[in-house]
Amino acid sequence: MLAYLRLFRIANVFTVIADTTAAYLLVHQGIDSWPAFVLLLLAGCLIYTAGMVLNDLFDLEQDREERPERPLPSGAISLSSARALGFGFLVAGTGFAIAAGFVTESVGAFWWRPGALGIVLAAAVLLYDRGLKRTVLGPIAMGSCRTFNLLLAGSLVASEHWYDFRPALLAFAFGIGIYIAGITWFARTEAKESSSSSLAGATFVVVLGLVVFSLASFTDPIWQANLQARSPWFWPGLVGLVGVSVVRRCINAINSPSPQMVQLAVKVGILALIVFDAAVCMFALPGELFYALFVLTLLAPSLWLGRWIRAT
Incomplete structure (x- = not known):
């Protein structure tokens, strides 16, 4: 069982649950359809987990x-099992995304939008794992996967055009996508000593996100x-407050680019x-702290499992 949890990098899946919850609440100001929400949650988690499995499968050598x-090179999990799980999760996750468009009327004429985004997300995951991760486009591809997942979670809402999304959702999705692109760039050579200049560039992308x-x-x-009487600068200040802890670790790694510092x-x-997702929930529903606390x-x-299962 532990081998499978390591293959899935299960500690990271909780970030997908958090992302999906935050994006859904941001658009709906609550959970107006539990079946739709659960389907989107399953879609995001399964496609993400498929990406983790296929990543190890394609990186076997x-x-x-x-x-x-790792579970595959050590023989703890067979290649046939990993292949079945990876592609099975990818197909199942896409299927759940398609199904989400059929269980609620709130999406209006664009019922197909979550399914389309699920297909795009699955394709992005497959392209990243199959080869893009080894190119300069790798961090961008990984960031786009996170962006597509957030857009998927916020896609079940009626709009005038199929491409219309809440401005806050777009800032959320693209900001986090850029942020993850920076984190991915930062982690590219984590198994050995990294280049300080490369880490500095990645940190700049993190800050930009x-x-x-x-x-x-x-x-x-x-x-x-929802900010009520607060200044519009309150939100950037809150993001910056949380972001400082990340940037500080990045600067420490730039100064001492050992694998341990980079991985931390x-x-x-x-x-x-x-x-960040908890903060989004707090502002999406300013009168209810339940979802933010959840x-x-x-x-x-995530921290508890991370003691035994590496996040990267």
Whole structure:
């Protein structure tokens, strides 16, 4: 069982639960359809987990040299089982995304939108794992996967055009996508000593993502209303407060680019997603703290499992 949890990188799946919850609440100001929400949650988690499995499957030869203790090179899980799980999860996740468009009437004429985004997300995951991760486009591809997942979670809403999304959701999705692109770039050579200049460039991208994310309070009337009497700068300040802990770890790794320092910065960067998502929930429903606290508690199982299962 532990081998499968390591293959799935199960500690990271809680960030997908947090992302989906935050994006859904941001658009709906509550959970107006539990069946639709659960289907979107399953879609995001399964496609993400498929990406983790296929990543190890396609990286088998490299892992035999650099990480022979991983489940596939060590023989703890057979290649046939990993292949069936990876592609099975990918198909099932896409199917759940398609099904989400049929269980609620709130999406209007664009019932097909979650299914289309699910297909795009699955394709992006497959393209990343199959080869893009080894190119300069790798971090962008990984960031786009996170962006598509957030757009998928916020796609079940009626709009005038199929391409219309809440401005705050766009700032959220693209900001976090850029942020994850930076974290991915930061982690590219985590198994050996990294280049300080490369880490500095990745840190700049991380900060850029946080800046875009913070624009939510300036672009969305509903978000501005939820701020109530607070300044629009309150939200960027909150994002910056959380972001400082990530950037500080990145700077430490730039100064001492050992695998341990880089991996710590990456771990903190990934876990910070849950805190960002909790903050989004708080502003999406300013009168209800339940969802924000629920998302924040996802840190506990992620940290606990992270003691035995690496996040990267």
